[in-house]
Amino acid sequence: MPTICLSCDFEGHHAGDEGGRFAEAGTERLLEILANSDLRITFNVVADLCSTHPLRIERVRDAGHEIGCHGWRHESPRDLTGDQTIEMLQRAIAAFERLKIVPSGFRSPRSSWTTALVQYLPHYSFEWNAERDVSWQPYRICDLMARISVKTDDWDLFDGTSNASTLLDKWRSVVKETRSRGGCVAVGLHEWIVGRDPAFADGLSTLIAELKADSSIRVCGIGEALRELA
Ligand SMILES: [Zn+2]
Numbered sequence: 001m002p003t004i005c006l007s008c009d010f011e012g013h014h015a016g017d018e019g020g021r022f023a024e025a026g027t028e029r030l031l032e033i034l035a036n037s038d039l040r041i042t043f044n045v046v047a048d049l050c051s052t053h054p055l056r057i058e059r060v061r062d063a064g065h066e067i068g069c070h071g072w073r074h075e076s077p078r079d080l081t082g083d084q085t086i087e088m089l090q091r092a093i094a095a096f097e098r099l100k101i102v103p104s105g106f107r108s109p110r111s112s113w114t115t116a117l118v119q120y121l122p123h124y125s126f127e128w129n130a131e132r133d134v135s136w137q138p139y140r141i142c143d144l145m146a147r148i149s150v151k152t153d154d155w156d157l158f159d160g161t162s163n164a165s166t167l168l169d170k171w172r173s174v175v176k177e178t179r180s181r182g183g184c185v186a187v188g189l190h191e192w193i194v195g196r197d198p199a200f201a202d203g204l205s206t207l208i209a210e211l212k213a214d215s216s217i218r219v220c221g222i223g224e225a226l227r228e229l230a
Helices: 017-036 054-062 082-098 115-124 155-159 164-181 191-196 198-213 222-229
Strands: 003-010 042-045 066-069 128-131 139-142 145-152 184-190 218-220
Touching: 003 164, 003 222, 017 054, 017 184, 017 191, 017 198, 042 054, 054 066, 066 082, 066 222, 082 115, 115 139, 115 145, 128 222, 145 164, 145 222, 155 164, 155 191, 164 184, 164 198, 184 191, 184 222, 191 198, 198 218, 218 222
Parallel strands: 003 042, 003 184, 003 218, 042 066, 128 145, 145 184
Antiparallel strands: 139 145
16 A cells, blocks of 8 residues: 655754754654554664653653664764774664663764665664655665655755745645555654744644544554555
8 A cells, every 4th residue: 555654863962953943842843743644663773862752762662652763862874984883883772771672773964874884783683664765665785784864854944945834835745645555655844843843843743633534544654554565
């Protein structure tokens, strides 16, 4: 069935001042929206937040959402050597372990991935990688790992090129194309942008209700979608 995976890059203060300012309220609102619609999605958590804001991560974990990794401190993989990439992954895994979390996949900060990263990810038991990609279907990037394409996200709200209603219409056009292609793709958001833009939060809630009521498309987290495709 055509599938939209909702994928939240969970960044807190690693997204800068506005991230620090709006992350708590955004987490609260997003978890409320998801609970009201009985929907579990994927949260790509910047691992260091497990140390600095453990209660926030435990709330996400305890609500039953899937947790992926969005770097240790949101470093761009393209700025790292091979050894530094391994160190970043080991530090991230150790931070998640403190909260008894095994992240299921990896989404590169700043949408920046490298061949070194893709080479090392399967050794740390990551099952998927979510990035900007032209494909409308998940595909294997190596023996043990699948890639899913992130088709659109909420960044237009931050850089001022869109407002909530225009952005969500753009998301609806991705939903429409996914349905017509029988695709399986991800749509990305940020907890702090949900907190920063109440109109986006309200519109997101409406869109999720639409998707849940539509029997021609499924909405879920990335791992759940990939398991059913396997
Ligand atoms: Zn990010």
